[in-house]
Amino acid sequence: MNVPSSVPEPNGVLHEDRLTYTPLPRSVRLARVRTARLVGEEWGLPEVAGDAALIVSELAGNAIFHGRVSGRMFRVHLLRSDETLRIEVTDPRTERLPEQRQPADDQEYGRGLLLVGGLCSRWGTEPLVVGKTVWAEIDLK
Numbered sequence: 001m002n003v004p005s006s007v008p009e010p011n012g013v014l015h016e017d018r019l020t021y022t023p024l025p026r027s028v029r030l031a032r033v034r035t036a037r038l039v040g041e042e043w044g045l046p047e048v049a050g051d052a053a054l055i056v057s058e059l060a061g062n063a064i065f066h067g068r069v070s071g072r073m074f075r076v077h078l079l080r081s082d083e084t085l086r087i088e089v090t091d092p093r094t095e096r097l098p099e100q101r102q103p104a105d106d107q108e109y110g111r112g113l114l115l116v117g118g119l120c121s122r123w124g125t126e127p128l129v130v131g132k133t134v135w136a137e138i139d140l141k
Contacts, residue, residue, distance in 0.1 A: 015043045015080040020073045023064040023091075031076045032057040035087075043080050048138050051119040052078075052085060055136050058112040059089035062134065067091025085138040087120075092131040 017038055021027035035056040040049030056076055063074040072092035079086040116123055116136055123136040 012081045013079050014082065016078065018075060018077045020075045021060070023068045023072070023074055025064065027074075028057055028060045028064065031060045035076070035078065038078060039080070039085065045080070045085065045140070048085060048140070051138060052087060055087050055116050055119055055138075056089070058116050059087065059134050059136065062112060063089050063091035067093040067132070069093055080140075083139065083141045084121075085140060086135060087137070088133050088135045090128070090131055090133040094127055094129075094131055 015038075017034075019031070019034065021031055032053045036049045036053035039052045040046040045052075056078075060074065060076060067074065069092040074089060074091040077088040077090070079088075113123075119138070120136040121139040123134070126133040126135065
């Protein structure tokens with residue numbers, strides 16, 4: 001799903017956080033825990049903190065599994081406005097854009113973007129000169 005994003009205008013951003021992680025499995029957990037704490041406790045959105053943390057976990061997992069380039073990091077960027085929580089995960093692989101698929105019942109992997117699509121209001125990708133950003137937005141109103 002690649003739809004126009006509604007990136008909050010700079011003056012409409014109430015909270016913002018950006019952190020770069022090493023492309024290791026433990027970084028997925030660190031990003032998930034940080035997101036849950038920021039969104040739920042510090043930004044006052046406990047009702048969406050779990051969904052936001054799960055979205056970050058799925059997108060960060062994809063970044064290290066599908067978007068990894070040796071020696072390059074991935075970044076998680078969170079933006080909160082009055083109306084939207086935007087989650088962005090940027091990795092260094094331009095040529096591997098995510099695709100939502102329907103895995104067979106016996107397949108162990110392949111459901112992450114189905115889950116992301118079910119938890120957010122919209123999601124998509126933004127190819128960069130080097131790498132890509134996969135974003136998801138949760139409407140707050």
